[in-house]
Amino acid sequence: MDDQPEPASPAETVAIDPAVPPSGSGCVECESTGGWWFHLRRCAACGHVGCCDSSPGQHATVHAAITGHPIVRSFEPGESWFWDYSRDRFHAGGPELAEPHAHPLDQPAPGPEGRVPSDWQTRLH
Numbered sequence: 855m856d857d858q859p860e861p862a863s864p865a866e867t868v869a870i871d872p873a874v875p876p877s878g879s880g881c882v883e884c885e886s887t888g889g890w891w892f893h894l895r896r897c898a899a900c901g902h903v904g905c906c907d908s909s910p911g912q913h914a915t916v917h918a919a920i921t922g923h924p925i926v927r928s929f930e931p932g933e934s935w936f937w938d939y940s941r942d943r944f945h946a947g948g949p950e951l952a953e954p955h956a957h958p959l960d961q962p963a964p965g966p967e968g969r970v971p972s973d974w975q976t977r978l979h
Contacts, residue, residue: 869925874901875952876929880966881905883913890969892978894929894957897921898936898948903929903957908978909964915939930963931956 881891881904891905895914900923904914914926924940927948934955936945957965964970971977 869923870898870949870951871900872949872951874899876901876954877903879903879954879957879961881909881911881913883916884909884911885966888969890964890966890971890974892964892974894963895926895937896929896951897923898925898927898951899923901952910977910979912979927951929956931959 876896877900878885881889881894882902883889884891884905889911891909891911891913893906893908894903895906896903897914897917900921902914902917902921902923904917904926905911907915918924918926918939925936925938927936928934934947936948937943938945957963961967962970964974
């Protein structure tokens with residue numbers, strides 16, 4: 855993995871809108887279906903919050919595939935890295951996005967509280 859972000863390509867510049875806030879504090883699809891997530895990712899283009907690839911629903915990746923929005927940022931407290939699905943590439947940093955930068959500190963991971971099964975570790979991808 856690269857430790858330093860590469861300069862943004864024209865495609866990445868279009869794929870990132872720093873002014874768009876996140877869609878909420880949890881995975882949009884998991885919230886609508888009563889599901890749960892391990893970690894959260896935020897679309898850098900539209901703010902959609904989806905669950906990570908270790909989560910049962912893998913909704914961040916699904917969102918990227920459906921919309922063509924290739925770049926996500928971690929939506930976990932203390933993390934500021936980006937992932938580019940189109941290049942299968944990690945970036946340690948990138949442009950500052952609209953706040954909030956992570957889900958609330960009192961929201962557990964996995965989450966949300968009350969919906970995570972007791973055997974959650976066996977359900978991760």
